Amino acid sequence: MTETIESLQHLAEQFGRLQGVGKKSAMRMAFSVLELDENEAIEFARAILEAKEKIHPCPICGNLTDEELCYVCQDENRDRRVICVVEDVKAVRSIEKVREFRGVYHVLGGVISPVNGMTPDRIRFSELLERVKESEVEEVIIATNPTPDGEVTAMYISKALRAMNVKVTRLAYGIPVGTDLEYTDEVTLGRAFEGRRDL
Amino acid sequence: MTETIESLQHLAEQFGRLQGVGKKSAMRMAFSVLELDENEAIEFARAILEAKEKIHPCPICGNLTDEELCYVCQDENRDRRVICVVEDVKAVRSIEKVREFRGVYHVLGGVISPVNGMTPDRIRFSELLERVKESEVEEVIIATNPTPDGEVTAMYISKALRAMNVKVTRLAYGIPVGTDLEYTDEVTLGRAFEGRRDL
Numbered sequence: 152m153t154e155t156i157e158s159l160q161h162l163a164e165q166f167g168r169l170q171g172v173g174k175k176s177a178m179r180m181a182f183s184v185l186e187l188d189e190n191e192a193i194e195f196a197r198a199i200l201e202a203k204e205k206i207h208p209c210p211i212c213g214n215l216t217d218e219e220l221c222y223v224c225q226d227e228n229r230d231r232r233v234i235c236v237v238e239d240v241k242a243v244r245s246i247e248k249v250r251e252f253r254g255v256y257h258v259l260g261g262v263i264s265p266v267n268g269m270t271p272d273r274i275r276f277s278e279l280l281e282r283v284k285e286s287e288v289e290e291v292i293i294a295t296n297p298t299p300d301g302e303v304t305a306m307y308i309s310k311a312l313r314a315m316n317v318k319v320t321r322l323a324y325g326i327p328v329g330t331d332l333e334y335t336d337e338v339t340l341g342r343a344f345e346g347r348r349d350l
Numbered sequence: 351m352t353e354t355i356e357s358l359q360h361l362a363e364q365f366g367r368l369q370g371v372g373k374k375s376a377m378r379m380a381f382s383v384l385e386l387d388e389n390e391a392i393e394f395a396r397a398i399l400e401a402k403e404k405i406h407p408c409p410i411c412g413n414l415t416d417e418e419l420c421y422v423c424q425d426e427n428r429d430r431r432v433i434c435v436v437e438d439v440k441a442v443r444s445i446e447k448v449r450e451f452r453g454v455y456h457v458l459g460g461v462i463s464p465v466n467g468m469t470p471d472r473i474r475f476s477e478l479l480e481r482v483k484e485s486e487v488e489e490v491i492i493a494t495n496p497t498p499d500g501e502v503t504a505m506y507i508s509k510a511l512r513a514m515n516v517k518v519t520r521l522a523y524g525i526p527v528g529t530d531l532e533y534t535d536e537v538t539l540g541r542a543f544e545g546r547r548d549l
Contacts, residue, residue, distance in 0.1 A: 156416050162401040165394040169382040176370075182440060183368040184398055185405055185414065192402040195364040196395035199383055202361040203391040206384055215384065217355050241381060 159185075211282075213258030213275050215240045223247075223255055230254045232289040236279060236308060238262050238296055242332040246294065249337050251344045254292070257282065262300040263307055269300075271307060279308065283317055290318040292347060296332050320347045358384075410481075412457030412474050414439045422446075422454055429453045431488040435478060435507060437461050437495055441531040445493065448536050450543045453491070456481065461499040462506055468499075470506065478507065482516055489517040491546055495531055519546040 159181055167177035184192060208214065209221035216222065223229055223243075233254030237243055243256050259274040271277075283291065291312055295301035309319040322343040332340070358380050366376035383391060407413070408420035415421065422428055422442075432453030436442055442455050458473040470476075482490065490511055494500035508518040521542040531539070 155421060156405060156414055158397070158401045158404045158416050159414065162397040165390075165397045168386060168390060168394075169379045170385070171375075171378060171382075179370060179440075180368045181401065183370075184401055186369070187367065187402070189402065191364075191367060192398055195367075196398045198357070198361040198364045199391055199395040199398075202357045202380065202383060203386070203388065205357045206355060215355055215358065217357050222354060241378075 208258070208260075212256045213240075213260055213278070214243050214256055228253070232287055233292065234279075234282065234288055234290070235292045235294050237294050237332070238301065238304075242294060242296075245332050245335065245340060246344075249341045249344065251341045252292075254290075257291075259295070259304070262295055262298075262304040264300040264303070267300075274304075276308065276311075280311060280315070283312060283315055288317055290320060292320050292322065292344075294322045294332065296330075298329065323347050407457070407459075411455045412439075412459055412477070413442050413455055427452075431486055432491065433478075433481065433487055433489070434491045434493050436493045436531070437500065437503075441493060441495075444531050444534065444539060445543075448540045448543065450540045451491075453489075456490075458494070458503070461494055461497075461503040463499040463502070466499075473503075475507065475510075479510060479514070482511060482514055487516055489519060491519050491521065491543075493521045493531065495529075497528065522546050 162184060163174075163178045163181035166172055166180045167174060169177075172180070184195070187195065205217040206215050207217075209216045209224055211220060211224045214221040214223060218225070230253050233252075234257050235246065235252055235254055236257045236259060237246070238259055238261065240258055243258060246252050246256075257275065257279050259276065259279070261269055261274040263269055263271055263274065263276075279291075282288065291308075293305040293308055295304045305321055309321070312319045323345070335343075358377075361383060362373075362376045362380035365371055365379045366373060371379070383394070386394065404416040405414050406416075408415045408423055410419060410423045413420040413422060417424070429452050432451075433456050434445065434451055434453055435456045435458060436445070437458055437460065439457055442457060445451055445455075456474065456478050458475065458478070460468055460473040462468055462470055462473065462475075478490075481487065490507075492504040492507055494503045504520055508520070511518045522544070534542075
């Protein structure tokens with residue numbers, strides 16, 4: 152006979168669904184919920200529902216927001232002639248922390264990866280072309296992660312954009328190859344912006 | 351101007367309240383919630399409330415349960431003459447995995463630690479004495495963690511129990527000193543049970 156506290160097991164399964172949470176951490180977190188007081192637990196549950204309900208992608212750039220447009224697209228001081236293309240919203244956060252970049256973003260929501268069935272139509276690629284076509288974009292900085300899929304995506308996008316007569320650059324290799332933008336320290340990321348080169 | 355998605359920040363704070371979850375992991379988990387589909391998010395929120403509502407300490411041993419008694423205290427095949435005293439419910443889980451111990455438990459819900467203001471009356475110590483007094487207990491195995499506080503607690507309890515004419519043992523030092531029972535592998539924990547010695 153083994154332990155079967157169903158509601159605890161069930162809660163641990165929910166934590167286990169989150170990215171990067173293993174079975175053991177999930178159970179530890181479930182236990183930890185039991186140590187919260189009543190109100191904290193209610194607040195936790197509510198926060199999950201509220202975040203899901205309120206947060207959606209910005210219709211312009213794909214960044215997350217709980218308003219009509221994301222805070223970058225709302226900001227009139229950002230330079231709309233420079234678009235930084237990133238894989239996901241986490242990359243936006245990382246780049247914003249550096250306070251080096253004053254342009255706007257375009258969140259692809261993935262990378263091209265034929266092996267994983269990720270074709271260009273499954274990321275926000277045509278939306279990017281549309282944006283470049285319809286507004287006065289002077290430079291597109293491609294800041295996909297320096298992984299094989301990220302590189303393939305960068306090459307694919309740059310080919311399409313160069314045909315549209317727009318300057319396409321790629322972040323400099325200050326970023327340690329093979330890692331995620333999310334884990335890059337702010338100084339390195341800053342250097343990568345300074346040293347960006349033509350593609 | 352920095353990113354201010356309030357509901358995301360708020361959700362990350364909730365994750366950050368859980369034991370062992372740092373700021374960065376908390377934010378990563380909050381993001382991950384956004385990737386759940388609608389129903390999964392609702393299920394997650396519900397699981398938190400349900401776990402809090404249903405799970406309570408077993409009135410006999412202090413182990414967690416969502417029934418009247420915990421599954422160990424319900425089990426008629428467990429030997430009620432042997433009580434294993436542990437710091438918390440996580441230790442119960444670890445010991446149960448070994449399938450070596452056939453007695454019952456007593457969960458202290460903490461350790462004596464004067465520095466942290468943990469006096470014997472703040473753990474389930476008098477309840478243990480009561481149990482030993484009122485039922486036919488032959489042996490109490492003290493399985494507090496092999497940390498300084500765990501040792502102090504073990505000594506304190508053994509002193510009180512020996513005055514009551516009950517055999518008191520301590521898990522053998524198969525457990526690597528300075529770590530938590532929770533992280534001990536099952537073989538080591540099994541050895542610790544076999545080699546337990548008189549206190």
